[in-house]
Amino acid sequence: MKALKERIITDGVAIGTEIVKVDSFLNHQIDVELLDEIGREFASRFEGCGITKILTVEASGIAIACMAARNMGNIPVLFAKKTSPSTMTEEFYGAEVKSFTKGTTSVVRVSKKYLNKNDKVLILDDFLAHGEAAIGMAELVGQAGAELAGVGAVIEKQFQGGGKRLREKGYRVESLAVIESISDGKINFLY
């Protein structure tokens, strides 16, 4: 996606060989116009798939999922929670997710009420790095007996292998920008 790639080139900040910071438009400050375009792109790629629900994980995925849902006939968004709030009293599906950036493991949860075997689910997130979050969310979809339509990532860091892992599991993966490597402060794109 041209506008996204250009924006990463202009505003993304490479840190070391692993991290691309896109805090200025994606995961701290949010450019809603760009996100609407991103949402339209996901809608177009998954058109005709009969998707009934978008699943994401708090926090950065929420804006992306909402903008995509708007462009997919206002289907519901469900965001998995990383902590168990005192108001989450009913039964839930849960899966462990390791964060390589933070060096922590957390459990992502969704209430059983909002995911069931009639759902056809699109998983969306800001980054696809090692694939841990997407695999955890796919596990939630599996626990619910729902169907997984695919995984969409705004930015895939190909060199961290998550895309390969997901595709090897047979999942359809759509990434709007794919980064091959980061070196000497430069972000090298596959596309």
Added chain:
Amino acid sequence: MKALKERIITDGVAIGTEIVKVDSFLNHQIDVELLDEIGREFASRFEGCGITKILTVEASGIAIACMAARNMGNIPVLFAKKTSPSTMTEEFYGAEVKSFTKGTTSVVRVSKKYLNKNDKVLILDDFLAHGEAAIGMAELVGQAGAELAGVGAVIEKQFQGGGKRLREKGYRVESLAVIESISDGKINFLY
């Protein structure tokens, strides 16, 4: 806001005398169509105020802020973070926020890069309960030397006093639904 109040009556769940669960459309599963209407309502209430940025806090506030921003000429959304991610390397403004629901205190942070004295800020959130989150965010606005245009809440729980606290500080507060009390599983609205 009629559609919102009706939705709370239909789908909101009263727990004890303090908590209203709106997980089915606002803070776990998200009804983007209703949120777009909520966004339009905030846009209309703060029309002509010259707002340059919407400030919210992760996670539930993000969807609301994005939908409002779309209806306010695509102004940027900035969401305060509750944890300090390893990618937040630059300087930030920070304020302590107590959560009565979770019984914890956290620090909300925004990068100094994205809030400055030329900003006129609208603070948005899902709930206005004791007012802690809004007061914390107003503190961030103050630290940046920016101007606070007002605070918008989707649901105000009047009996927890946050709205009163904010209004006493001289802030303009706009709540789309106001709950007076919760008793015997019934939600009693002021409007």
